[in-house]
Amino acid sequence: EADIYQTPRYLVIGTGKKITLECSQTMGHDKMYWYQQDPGMELHLIHYSYGVNSTEKGDLSSESTVSRIRTEHFPLTLESARPSHTSQYLCASSEYGRYGYTFGSGTRLTVV
Template sequence: EADIYQTPRYLVIGTGKKITLECSQTMGHDKMYWYQQDPGMELHLIHYSYGVNSTEKGDLSSESTVSRIRTEHFPLTLESARPSHTSQYLCASSLPGNTEAFFGQGTRLTVV
């Protein structure tokens, strides 16, 4: 059973606002990921981290930023939200190497 949590589950926010999507895991996993998924589409990797103070950009360019100050916490921030950021954001974690990844429930973001 995976213990990875995302908050909020749903967020509707106005253009120009700063937002932070939270992701926490209690499994002690070193690797964490953020994926972006538009409705009916595949998941695209936007950020990942191999451990504390390690962050890398994924395959899909994103205006969001991430930080990894603690092993269990991997927040994603948008400094100025735009309607084009409307999407679902999914966080995942895994042990080092190519091991099984577990996903949180996702955050559905709508920017109006």
């Protein structure tokens, strides 16, 4: 039962294009996160938010930016995509971590 939604599921885009990956959750969670995962590797935290108008960078440096204008929406933007951005991006949310973290289905991005 997916309560956190990511679109698109797959995206192939040319170098230099601006892209926005969408993430929405219907659980009313205050905390939301973006993770990056290369094929066969572990996930790394790149952005997080504790609530509206709160955004912070995570452990792994990323050229992407995020915004949190509404509680349920946490989009990630790449102003100028490069092949090095090719990866899977997963969005997650939690309610003060008490009941665990819920992940979306991910966006698999390929920059050519």
